[in-house]
Amino acid sequence: MIKVYFDPLDTSCKSITGAISNRDNLIFRIKLGDVKTCNLVLKSDEGQEKVIKMRNYKQTFRIELPKLEKGLYWYCFLADGQKIGKNHLGFGEYGDFTGDFELLVYDYAQSYPKSFCGGIMYQIMPDRFCKADGYGDATGKRIRTDWGGTPEYKARDGKIRNDDFFGGNFEGIRSKLDYLKELNVSRVYLNPIFKANSNHRYDTGDYMQFDPLLGTEQDFKNLISSGKERNIEFIIDGVFNHTGDDSVYFNKYGNYSSIGAYNSKKSPYYDWFTFQKFPDEYTSWWGIDILPTINKKSKQYEEFITGENGVLDRCLKLGVNGVRLDVVDEIPDSFVKKITSRVKSYGDDKIVIGEVWEDATNKIAYGVRRKYFQGGELDSVMNYPLKNAIINYIITGNASAVYKTVREQIDNYPAHSLNCMMNILGTHDTPRILTVLGKRGIIKQNRSEMEFEFLTPNEYDLGKKMLKIASLLQFTLYGVPCIYYGDEIGMQGNKDPFNRRCFDFAKRDDEVLNWYKFLAKLRNKIPALKEGKVTNIKFYKGVFTFTREFEKSSLTVFVNCGDEVVDIKANGYEKEIMRNVKSLKIPLNKYDFAIFYK
Secondary structure, three states, rough: OOOOOOOOOOOOOOOOOOOOEEOOOEEEEEEEOOOOOOOEEEEOOOEEEEEOEEEEEEOOEEEEEEOOOEEEEEEEEEEEEEEEOOOOOOOEOOOOOOEEEEEEEEEEOOOOOOOOOOHHHHHHHHHHOOOOOOOOOOOOOOOOOOOOOOOOOEEEEEEEOOOOEEOOOOOHHHHHHHHHEEEEEEEEEEEEEEEEEOOOOEEEEEEEEOOOOOOOOOHHHHHHHHHHHOOOEEEEEOOOOOOOOOOOOOOOOOOOOOOOOOOOOOOHEEEEEEEEOOOOOEEEHHHHOEEEEOOOOOOHHHHHHHOOHHHHHHHHHHOOOOEEOHHHHHHHHHHHHHHHHHHHOOOOOOOOEEOOOOOOOOOEEOOOEEEEEEEEEEEOOOOHHHHHHHHHHHOOOOOOHHHHHHHHHHHHHOOOHOOOEEEEOOOOOOHHHHHHHEEEEEEOOOOOOOOOOOOOOOHHHHHHHHHHHHHHHHHHHHOOEEEEEOHHHHOOOOOOOOHHHOOOHOOOOOHHHHHHHHHHHHHHHHHHHHEEEEEEEEEEEOOEEEEEEEEOOOEEEEEEEOOEEEEEEEOOOEEEEEEEEEOEEEOOOOEEEEEEEE
């Protein structure tokens, strides 16, 4: 087999790492053995193909591409007629079995929230984080008086209603801002805060009213203002794909004075929804009839959300810093652009984050290739692929998965987007990370068993070791780490609702909390963790390592999840941070790590 070297993360092979702008000139170089000709095959996502001859400079073939229009492209090489494509680790390799490399071209004018990069996020489910007595109106709500009790999960009258409230509120969150500041939190992401029937509030009842149980508009203003005093901004959850059936807009049960879409075809909201047979057969999210889906063609609804004095305008005027778009892959690109345009009208530092569970640069949703990062749409997405790769690596000890994912994301995303990625280990939609790790991924599937599923002492101790590795990677790779409330104090829980228990600081694990505080200080102190590029990505014998470089400083991380003890050669580095030693080699046991700074 003829020798080949092509690494898209090596600038001697691809002059710009990752996605490029439509103003960039891009140079490809590929080193080959005894080959006479090599061509670059460039394909647009629409199927148009160009075969471009490359020049030979002593068996290094080179081509400089003219500026490309924004869009998604794919490329490979033909060396004497044989394909050189992308192998399973992202390098060039001979063979028809290989895939094509991705090349995303974005609008050079794309702005991004630079102030967001380098920060730390914290996700809060408002009903379960903190309750301040004397605030919020509980009228019509089923209020629990046992803060920290097991959330209801059994069906009543054949339905899981999620209507038991513990009473967390805006003032409760405000009372914890100093605590969040100790964790160096710069952005708080709030799950839905608009009026709704459920404790998770994804069934919006009225977009123009904060849920009275959370507090008044003034309470929200006080929260925003107190946050700004501590350099903490707030991001809200934008649930714009569906509403609740018990809402101003649908009004299925007649609980509102409005004429809802369910009540009459003459309702001002009728075209917001899609009926197959009026009024009882209508399109709903995943067939859940309490969540009627918004008609994708309703310009009136889009204007209601994005127009002047609309939902976003109101929240942004109150000081909200951005929005996380729930199930963004079910919202048309044109609507996403309107949302982003409204948010960015308040400044480029405002952020739009999408809920995407896959690679968002090439995602196909409902038969349509999405254009989230080509310009004018998303700044960031929830980084589920990295989360899954980290968990897989820690549980199995196979470092190739996280190595492959990290390389692929660096290769596919614009560099500025990488620094904005919302790096998660758990959310309101996934089991608690400590539970997943402590159980080594083998968790209960039956809700009646989940209620009593807690880690044994041995599982808990092991889970903490694994959690340190997971959070270290979360905090030191590209992107912005997002702590799901309570993970930093050792909270446990399987799927919803057991991952949504009440935050109870009195039951904290100080070892876990102190570890998160260490990571927060490390991230705040070292510039490379805010703006640095990820380089020198390697894996061997269960060890995964990488370096973050910025100007003249760098931070190098080694983690070992394999079964072998591996000696880390420390020559060329300054002292190791945790051990505070200088040594030619440091032995890493399983679930051990080393952090070098210079």
